[in-house]
Amino acid sequence: xxxxxxxxxxxxxxxxxxxxxxxxxxxxxxxxxxxxxxxxxxxxxxxxxxxxxxxxxxxxxxxxxxxxxxxxxxxxxxxxxxxxxxxxxxxxxxxxxxxxxxxxxxxxxxxxxxxxxxxxxxxxxxxxxxxxxxxxxxxxxxxxxxxxxxxxxxxxxxxxxxxxxxxxxxxxxxxxxxxxxxxxxxxxxxxxxxxxxxxxxxxxxxxxxxxxxxxxxxxxxxxxxxxxxxxxxxxxxxxxxxxxxxxxxxxxxxxxxxxxxxxxxxxxxxxxxxxx
Amino acid sequence: xxxxxxxxxxxxxxxxxxxxxxxxxxxxxxxxxxxxxxxxxxxxxxxxxxxxxxxxxxxxxxxxxxxxxxxxxxxxxxxxxxxxxxxxxxxxxxxxxxxxxxxxxxxxxxxxxxxxxxxxxxxxxxxxxxxxxxxxxxxxxxxxxxxxxxxxxxxxxxxxxxxxxxxxxxxxxxxxxxxxxxxxxxxxxxxxxxxxxxxxxxxxxxxxxxxxxxxxxxxxxxxxxxxxxxxxxxxxxxxxxxxxxxxxxxxxxxxxxxxxxxxxxxxxxxxxxxxxxxxxxxxxxxxxxxxxxxxxxxxxxxxxxxxxxx
Numbered sequence: 220x221x222x223x224x225x226x227x228x229x230x231x232x233x234x235x236x237x238x239x240x241x242x243x244x245x246x247x248x249x250x251x252x253x254x255x256x257x258x259x260x261x262x263x264x265x266x267x268x269x270x271x272x273x274x275x276x277x278x279x280x281x282x283x284x285x286x287x288x289x290x291x292x293x294x295x296x297x298x299x300x301x302x303x304x305x306x307x308x309x310x311x312x313x314x315x316x317x318x319x320x321x322x323x324x325x326x327x328x329x330x331x332x333x334x335x336x337x338x339x340x341x342x343x344x345x346x347x348x349x350x351x352x353x354x355x356x357x358x359x360x361x362x363x364x365x366x367x368x369x370x371x372x373x374x375x376x377x378x379x380x381x382x383x384x385x386x387x388x389x390x391x392x393x394x395x396x397x398x399x400x401x402x403x404x405x406x407x408x409x410x411x412x413x414x415x416x417x418x419x420x421x422x423x424x425x426x427x428x429x430x431x432x433x434x435x436x437x438x439x440x441x442x443x444x445x446x447x448x449x450x451x452x453x454x455x456x457x458x459x460x461x462x463x464x465x466x467x468x469x470x471x472x473x474x475x476x477x478x479x480x481x482x483x484x485x486x487x488x489x490x491x492x493x494x495x
Numbered sequence: 496x497x498x499x500x501x502x503x504x505x506x507x508x509x510x511x512x513x514x515x516x517x518x519x520x521x522x523x524x525x526x527x528x529x530x531x532x533x534x535x536x537x538x539x540x541x542x543x544x545x546x547x548x549x550x551x552x553x554x555x556x557x558x559x560x561x562x563x564x565x566x567x568x569x570x571x572x573x574x575x576x577x578x579x580x581x582x583x584x585x586x587x588x589x590x591x592x593x594x595x596x597x598x599x600x601x602x603x604x605x606x607x608x609x610x611x612x613x614x615x616x617x618x619x620x621x622x623x624x625x626x627x628x629x630x631x632x633x634x635x636x637x638x639x640x641x642x643x644x645x646x647x648x649x650x651x652x653x654x655x656x657x658x659x660x661x662x663x664x665x666x667x668x669x670x671x672x673x674x675x676x677x678x679x680x681x682x683x684x685x686x687x688x689x690x691x692x693x694x695x696x697x698x699x700x701x702x703x704x705x706x707x708x709x710x711x712x713x714x715x716x717x718x719x720x721x722x723x724x725x726x727x728x729x730x731x732x733x734x735x736x737x738x739x740x741x742x743x744x745x746x747x748x749x750x751x752x753x754x755x756x757x758x759x760x761x762x763x764x765x766x767x768x769x770x771x772x773x774x775x776x777x778x779x780x781x782x783x784x785x786x787x788x789x790x791x792x793x794x795x796x797x798x799x800x801x802x803x804x805x
Contacts, residue, residue, distance in 0.1 A: 229611075232606070232611070233611075236607075239603070239606070239617075240620045240621075243620055243621055243623075243624065243679070243683075244623075245646075246632075246636060246639060246679075247627075249635060249638070249646065250631070253638070261638075262638070262641060265649060266646050266649060308531045308535070309532060311528055312528055312529045312532035312533065314528050315525050319521065319524065321521050321524075321525035322522060323522075327533070331536065334536075334540050334541065334544060336788075336792070337544055338736065338739065338784060338785060339740065340760070340761040340764050341544070341547055341784055341785040342543035342546070342547045342781070343764070343765075343768070343769075343781070344550065344764065344768040344769070344777050344778050344781060345542070345546035345547050345550060345778070347768070348774060349538075349539070349542075349543065351557075365539055368534075368535025368536045368539060369536075370536060370540065373536075426628070427626070427629065429628070429630055429743045429746070429747065430742055434765070434769060445630045448628075448630050448631065448634070449630050449747060452634055459638060462634055463638075466630075466635060469628055470627055470628065470631050473628070477619075477623065481619055484622070484626070485687055488684060488688070489687060489690075489691040
């Protein structure tokens with residue numbers, strides 16, 4: 220039998236949780252609700268959470284108001300390429316750091332870890348000068364090069380590889396598999412959860428990145444959705460409904476990815492944050 | 496050590512030249528794995544980190560040749576009013592953001608560290624703001640904070656506060672508004688770290704405390720908090736570093752304004768370096784930023800070590 224105190228405690232816990240969840244989700248509800256209103260209804264007093272009539276037309280109008288299609292295409296392209304390269308080169312290098320022994324390995328790994336701690340702002344100026352001298356500013360190349368070889372991916376994958384028992388690769392060596400073969404046929408298939416974590420985190424980070432494109436991409440036809448959205452705010456200062464429609468469109472793909480891969484986000488953060 | 500790498504018949508004792516050759520081979524294989532990533536990393540991260548250091552002692556704009564000027568950039572920094580304001584604002588932001596995020600994240604983790612129906616939903620809800628883009632976050636919160644018609648002030652009026660603040664339009668309230676938004680966004684991430692930490696505390700410790708007759712608060716005080724110490728330490732370091740780097744949120748939400756009320760160091764580096772093309776001076780500011788982060792991190796390490804020893 221549960222005591223009435225415990226029952227009351229449970230009810231109280233749920234009340235607290237629901238209040239907290241509502242407080243956290245209110246900005247999203249506001250965003251969705253405003254995206255389905257007429258502009259003059261958005262900031263009405265008192266706040267009207269459910270629109271009088273749902274204005275789905277906002278979602279078709281926005282494509283003609285700003286080059287939403289171009290922005291989305293650019294963002295998808297950049298996020299996909301960067302994620303692919305980051306996962307590929309990161310997992311490959313991580314194998315060298317986790318499973319092979321050779322002189323200089325640990326010093327090299329230390330350089331990787333040390334630069335994770337250096338804030339990007341501290342070296343963004345030299346990076347910018349290099350890109351400028353190479354004539355790569357205002358091209359996708361600058362962002363791809365800057366983000367595809369991050370130290371974070373190497374670190375996260377290495378942490379995971381260290382948990383794979385050494386006996387497995389040892390057995391494969393005895394069977395005559397080369398190190399490349401072991402990476403491709405044994406380690407990679409075993410590290411699917413870590414690959415998924417790294418892939419999702421990188422994809423979402425690139426999708427949401429504002430500072431990189433803000434610094435490097437000046438032509439409108441190269442802009443990502445984040446830049447497009449931001450400039451939209453400047454141009455149509457009072458078009459609140461459209462602003463919210465654009466925000467919903469920029470968040471929606473991330474929400475879908477998150478719903479599918481939630482587990483991997485959590486795992487990736489717990490691994491990279493905790494076992495350092 | 497190299498023997499672990501390649502399989503050789505157990506009976507064959509390698510002669511010295513063969514052993515050297517194998518060492519070489521292992522080194523080559525090792526490097527071949529690291530190289531594709533390392534090349535990009537070295538050219539685009541490692542070299543710029545070193546270059547930033549050198550550049551801060553130079554005068555260089557985008558037109559003239561670089562010239563060694565010693566400490567001139569650092570002197571200029573001491574006289575530059577906006578850099579000093581940026582430094583002060585960054586400290587203000589960190590002092591608000593770090594403790595509030597720790598409290599919110601720890602609170603959420605304690606609430607959600609139990610087996611109850613729907614816990615997955617609540618955890619996901621708390622985490623979702625973290626993966627939402629800064630631009631969307633900033634646009635939505637700017638509207639929520641609208642002084643006249645925004646829901647935040649409407650709510651404040653509703654509970655009887657008549658002179659509600661002007662938030663992002665007020666020099667006094669812009670920074671608190673930014674801090675609140677950033678706490679809302681970041682707490683889910685740190686909640687996950689705290690949850691992982693809570694789950695690492697052995698349940699026997701709680702049972703033992705219960706046997707000794709410890710009440711909820713005593714168990715929290717004597718089991719949970721000490722058990723969380725390593726995570727708390729990590730969270731504090733990550734949050735401090737993160738606070739000192741703040742950029743996106745500020746740029747989109749207030750662009751440093753009104754006036755210079757929310758101007759922060761990263762933004763000052765961006766303005767001086769990329770907008771004005773004063774590479775040397777901007778590098779000096781970034782060196783200061785880096786030094787601050789380093790000193791704060793080392794201090795936290797030192798405190799942590801001392802506490803662990805006592």
